[in-house]
Amino acid sequence: MSDKTSSSATDGERVSPSPEFRKQATVKSMAEYKRLYAESVTNPEKFWNAQAKELLQWRKPWKKTLEWKEPQAKWFVGGKLNVCENCVDRHLGTPRENKAALIFEGEPGDQQTLTYKQLHVEVCKFANVLESLGVKKGDRIAIYMPMTCEAVVAMLASARIGAVHTVIFGGFSSESIKDRVNDCQAKIVVTADGGWRRGSVVPLKQNVNKAVTGCPTVTNVVVVKRIGNRVSMKPGRDVWYHTLMHDASHKHTAKAFDAESPLFILYTSGSTGKPKGVLHTSGGYLMHTTITSKYVFDLKESDTYWCTADIGWITGHSYVTYGILSNGATNVIYEGAPNFPDVDRFWDIVERHRVTIFYTAPTAIRAFMKWGDKHIKKHDLSSLRLLGSVGEPINPEAWKWYHKTIGGGRCPIVDTWWQTETGGIMITTLPGAAYSKPGSAGLPFFGVVPKVFDDDGNEVRKGKNGKLVLTSPWPGMLRGLYGDKKRYKETYWSEYKGVYFCGDGCKQDKDGYFWIVGRIDDVLNVSGHRIGTAEVESALVGHSGVAEAAVVGRPDELKGSAVVCFVTLKEGVRQSDAVRTELRNHVGEVIGAVAKPDEIRFAQALPKTRSGKIMRRLLKDIAAGKEIHQDTTTLEDIKVVKQLQEQG
Ligand code: WTA
DSSP: OOOEEEOOGGGOEEEOOOHHHHHHSSSOOHHHHHHHHHHHHHSHHHHHHHHHHHHSOOSBOOSEEEEEETTEEEEEETOEEOHHHHHTGGGTTSGGGGSEEEEEEOTTSOEEEEEHHHHHHHHHHHHHHHHHTTOOTTOEEEEEOOSSHHHHHHHHHHHHTTOEEEEOOTTBOHHHHHHHHHHHTOSEEEEESOEEETTEEEOHHHHHHHHHTTOTTOOEEEEEOSSOOOOOOOTTTEEEHHHHHHHSOSOOOOOOEETTSEEEEEEEOOSSSSOEEEEEESHHHHHHHHHHHHHHSOOOTTOEEEEOOOTTSHHHIIIIIIHHHHTTOEEEEEOSOTTSSSTTHHHHHHHHHTOOEEEEOHHHHHHHHHHOTHHHHTSOOTTOOEEEEESSOOOHHHHHHIIIIITTTTSOEEEEBOOTTTOSOOEEOOTTTSOBOTTOOBEEOTTOOEEEEOTTSOBOOTTOOEEEEEOSOOTTOOOEETTOHHHHHHHHHSSSTTSEEEEEEEEEOTTSOEEEEEEOSSEEEETTEEEEHHHHHHHHHTSTTEEEEEEEEEEETTTEEEEEEEEEEOTTOOOOHHHHHHHHHHHHHHTBGGGOOSEEEEOSSOOBOTTSOBOHHHHHHHHTTOOOOSOOOSHHHHHHHHHHHHTO
């Protein structure tokens, strides 16, 4: 059992790892963590130099560990490596080659295991396929797939040939696919005839068909047969994965690429405009994801690791594909929903595959809490030894439930704070070294220097709220926004001079632990997914019946944030539930089901400031059902506010 000691209320409760866990952990004490951390920040180049030599396989050594000219970092300059070789080939010829690299479970219950040796064959074949389709170093390929082995194979094959992948989450709409494919000018789209979700088929190929008619750069669509349903294939453009793989050679020589060569672009929501293409490169990103996987998850040769994230999100990139395979661990991937066929599906998977490390999001944890302990008690979860949380702040109640009910009180929890842009984990507790505080992400990882600033760029006192910033470069940091240098600078480097601004509110307590409050910009965190309010607004006003729209978040027990929309309709369009449904579906079609509004309220007008700006703070309060204290001086406003409140 863990040893619990309470400290003052403001600093939170402390939960220490058990002596047994500590004994076997990679970092065993706070003193050891502090020593390593001090080394990493006093002489970062020396630290990363040594780590990169130890943890990665390089074809050519680098000349310079870090070249930093704000806001542009280059890591391992002059070094050459192949990311795929690091994740796959280097495990061959070792006892690892015959262990499972991927254990796939489909939603209907079908299973597939690929050993590292078998994964190597698949990846080599698909690398040859991509090359035979004319994909060259630097070309972009889009991946719109269910969570299957082929999805991981496609990412690795892309990395192997020096192409740049952009994975598009399978829940996004054809419109979103089109925007992303066109923004990065992808040449190939890899998709499937469908994927399973809650017993239904997600029409992936159909969505791609609709999207690529508007994508002039796409020369081929490669289609994995997952479901076996009839899909329309365009001759000359669309090709079956299995046909190409059947004819492909399993021999493929991996070339070495520059450490700074682009590895992937991942689109993520910002506070303004369309999603931005976050660009990550090879050496630094792989370094960061490899080292964090090793230390934060305390990964061992014997572990069976399962992260429930989809590869469409950064967590699926860093902690399903790259960091985990580069460490040679066994990786479970699951295609479907947590509540199919029943709400105990996850625990059934943990039990059957003897999962030792489990990484998920607070929104899922809260759903399991709601569904009740009896579904969990049916299963033997004794294989678990470490739990992780990511995506949003975890409330202490959910943390404690996770610790007790899933972790049996014996598994440390790593609450990991990071972002698409940071590439890998930035703030957490190393599980054998530090106590956790339920609700706090913890302490900085090696090389990470977070600070909490006030609006003027001064550090706030411990215990006070402010804005979280990162004050020195780290290997996994984004290298830019694809094709938009200006936006990169404006978004991350202009709030304060010389430091990276991440958009989160935060406080640091007296023990140095960071407590993330959540987004302070116009980005919502809905079930751990980032949704820009501007994107939803733009989707709404794109509907022929809508005159104006404002979108805000409302705290939601399960989802973290719910999407609440305030809409004025055009003359002649009558407010009705039918219009509400139509607008919800419209947003789903434009962006994807993840962004569908939870609530739509109508008004004759939206409350505005004298200068004509929509009063978002006021709308937030209305959405949350709070009393209104803001100044709403114009008569028009009062009427509007009443109207909006009445619909709550
Ligand atoms: C939030 C997901 C509190 C935060 C890896 C951040 C968290 C955004 C945590 C990034 C955490 C992520 N505690 N908040 N442990 N992890 N966040 O880009 O607001 O999808 O800025 O990356 O999620 O979301 P993204």
